[in-house]
Amino acid sequence: MKFAERIKALFRRNQLSDEVFEELTDVLIEGDIGASLAFEVVDELRSSCKKEGISNTEEAKRKLKDLLRPYIKTATFELDPDRLNIVLMLGVNGVGKTTSCAKLASWAQKRNPAKPVILAAGDTFRAAAIEQLKIHGERLGVRVVAQQHGSDPGAVLWDAVDAAKTNNAQLVIADTAGRMHTRADLLKELEKLDRVVNQKAANVNYRKLLVLDATTGQNAMRQAEIFHGAVKVDGVVMTKYDSTSKGGMIIAVNRQFGLPTLFLGTGERYENFEPFDPDAYLDDFVGE
Secondary structure, eight states: OOHHHHHHHHTTSSSOOHHHHHHHHHHHHHTTSOHHHHHHHHHHHHHHHHHHTOOSHHHHHHHHHHHHGGGOOOOOOOOOTTSOEEEEEEOOTTSSHHHHHHHHHHHHHHHOTTSOEEEEEOOTTOHHHHHHHHHHHHHHTOEEEOOOTTOOHHHHHHHHHHHHHHTTOSEEEEEOOOOOOSHHHHHHHHHHHHHHHHHHOSSSEEEEEEEEETTSTHHHHHHHHHHHHHSOOOEEEEEOOSTTOOOTHHHHHHHHHOOOEEEEEOSSSTTSEEEOOHHHHHHHHHOO
16 A cells, blocks of 8 residues: 555544554654654644544544644745846755756746756766756757766856856756765865855855655655755755655655755656645645
8 A cells, every 4th residue: 555545544444543543653654754753743643632522533634734734844936037046956866856957947947938047967977967967958948058077067057157147047957966975075066066156146046955855765864964964955856756755754854954845856757846835745645
């Protein structure tokens, strides 16, 4: 049974019982929200149900949503129409970072078709990432600024900002390398990119988005810890959020690091990318 169906099945029972609360705790832990929060929320749910005279599972389900909602940090991602927007996409290899760059470009194109988007192939350590971004650029009709494999990512971003100014672009989306395994490496690489932004485009709307794979559980938490600890991350793009995802990682990252989820990637197509809706998420996670 898929995770979403497991939690919904609990609330299809006619009556609340100690067994329901115990099973709910286990399911929430398996759903990646974290053991401490699972116990905390279920204890509060049990107490609230007793205090408010809630005896049926449908009411308990609504109460659970109310208890989980404050743990979900929200923020809107908007492009500044009066300034150049620059987004660095951060994350380890394999989370869908390069594809997310393309999806964000497609999203921006639909919002303002008249203003160009520039993709910067800043993951110069992985030749496949450069080629992959070029393919996305051709499909989307978006210019891709790239140099050869092994070149300086800062130089790529420098060229991309120049291209954006020349073409009056609204947005530069820079892919970045995902191979940095230590905080020191990460800081060194991103400090270079920060310097480019500050030198070339001081008055810009500049954000760093962390791409996480929703299916990887505690690995995603560790990645968030490293990246957010090294640089100020502005928000999260959660990829592979579909039937294989447990979903609780969104709550866990929000709670522990204060990072809002800005977009969900739900499939392979460019349109399978949407701004995060916390209420729709809770309906999906707990059941409508």
